[in-house]
Amino acid sequence: MRFSTKQIHAGTEPDPVTGSVLPPIYQSTTFAQPSVDEYLSKGYSYSRSGNPTVRALEKRLAGLENGEDCTCYSTGMAAVSAVLHAFLNAGDHALVSQVAYGGTYRVCTQVFARFGARFTFVDTSDPAAVEAAIRPETRLLLTETPANPTLALSDIAALSEIARANDLIHVVDNTFLTPYYQHPLALGAHVSLHSTTKYLDGHNATVGGANVAATAELDEKLRFVQNATGSIMSPMVAWLTLQGVKTLSVRMDRQSASAMAIAQYLSDHPAVGEVCYPGLESFGQHELAGRQASGFGAMLWCELIGGLEAGKTLMDNVELWTLAENLGAVESLITHPVTMTHADVEPEERQRVGLRDGLVRFSVGLEAPEDLIEALDAALSRL
Numbered sequence: 001m002r003f004s005t006k007q008i009h010a011g012t013e014p015d016p017v018t019g020s021v022l023p024p025i026y027q028s029t030t031f032a033q034p035s036v037d038e039y040l041s042k043g044y045s046y047s048r049s050g051n052p053t054v055r056a057l058e059k060r061l062a063g064l065e066n067g068e069d070c071t072c073y074s075t076g077m078a079a080v081s082a083v084l085h086a087f088l089n090a091g092d093h094a095l096v097s098q099v100a101y102g103g104t105y106r107v108c109t110q111v112f113a114r115f116g117a118r119f120t121f122v123d124t125s126d127p128a129a130v131e132a133a134i135r136p137e138t139r140l141l142l143t144e145t146p147a148n149p150t151l152a153l154s155d156i157a158a159l160s161e162i163a164r165a166n167d168l169i170h171v172v173d174n175t176f177l178t179p180y181y182q183h184p185l186a187l188g189a190h191v192s193l194h195s196t197t198k199y200l201d202g203h204n205a206t207v208g209g210a211n212v213a214a215t216a217e218l219d220e221k222l223r224f225v226q227n228a229t230g231s232i233m234s235p236m237v238a239w240l241t242l243q244g245v246k247t248l249s250v251r252m253d254r255q256s257a258s259a260m261a262i263a264q265y266l267s268d269h270p271a272v273g274e275v276c277y278p279g280l281e282s283f284g285q286h287e288l289a290g291r292q293a294s295g296f297g298a299m300l301w302c303e304l305i306g307g308l309e310a311g312k313t314l315m316d317n318v319e320l321w322t323l324a325e326n327l328g329a330v331e332s333l334i335t336h337p338v339t340m341t342h343a344d345v346e347p348e349e350r351q352r353v354g355l356r357d358g359l360v361r362f363s364v365g366l367e368a369p370e371d372l373i374e375a376l377d378a379a380l381s382r383l
């Protein structure tokens, strides 16, 4: 089946009992067993260990990523934590993209490091730098591409080759492009990770996470952690996400086209300095963007000529664009990463990795692009 068919049908079919076209929300803690000897004969025992609604979303996401199976979690951070729990022991070392979601940096440095795991934040845009950072005790490579918020890209195929040659598990955070535009597993990665909070839900309604694994063995390790630590997704969230994901391809195409129009508008504006969008010819890794993904996504950033102060004026005054964290939903959002999503990354580290103070991040939603541009134009004219 093609992607847009799978996003609607994979993992679900009309309910055999009632004919209900949408799957029921199985809001039940526990599941009656036919007899002691037939324990688990229907596949479910207790909702921490498995729930039919959550399972339906897991199967759908596995289908969209062409993975072996999928585990869903309470949040994207729980998905990141599950990967660290599943593939790292005390004393092990992991390589992590030096630009990544702020929470990923925080959980590595402030939680897992306390239990003896070691981390190096490396420029995964440069495969040679990754290779050079591998130590005998390195077990895991966690790549975020495009990276939040700089949009730096990493070559998934090249990194997967290095990972496999060195017995590392390669996990790719695929949140920004989703399986509609980018297939990390087909490029050699072991796990494709998502904050389903973003494009997969797509409606600013839920927080959730997912890990799609390339093999049953990897999935089993993740599923053990999901059950053992209890970091599960709720049936209600899974059900809402199942509805959101049905329109993923339509939303992504439309939001990405709007992002391109907005990037071009900003590039031409005299008050705007650098504009960063992978679809622009001026984007430093434009060739890689076109080679490893089938779309450029709906995230972009710019810096204003007037620097941070001008950026604050824009973010505080622009109509229609909501000043908020989160991204990927139908509502357009504007964010100041340094004070919001990435506040826990130390100033020296931000400077080292190019996360500049004046950076203004845009998550382009599904509104009419003309309205989005007019709102920006009105705010920029006030600078």
Ligand SMILES: *Cc1c(COP(=O)(O)O)cnc(C)c1O
Pocket (backbone or CB within 6 Å): 075, 076, 077, 078, 101, 103, 104, 144, 148, 173, 175, 176, 194, 195, 196, 197, 198, 207, 208, 209
């Ligand atoms: C938001 C985000 C996360 C964390 O997900 P939550 O659902 O907020 O816990 C991880 N990675 C990326 C790239 C993100 O944008």
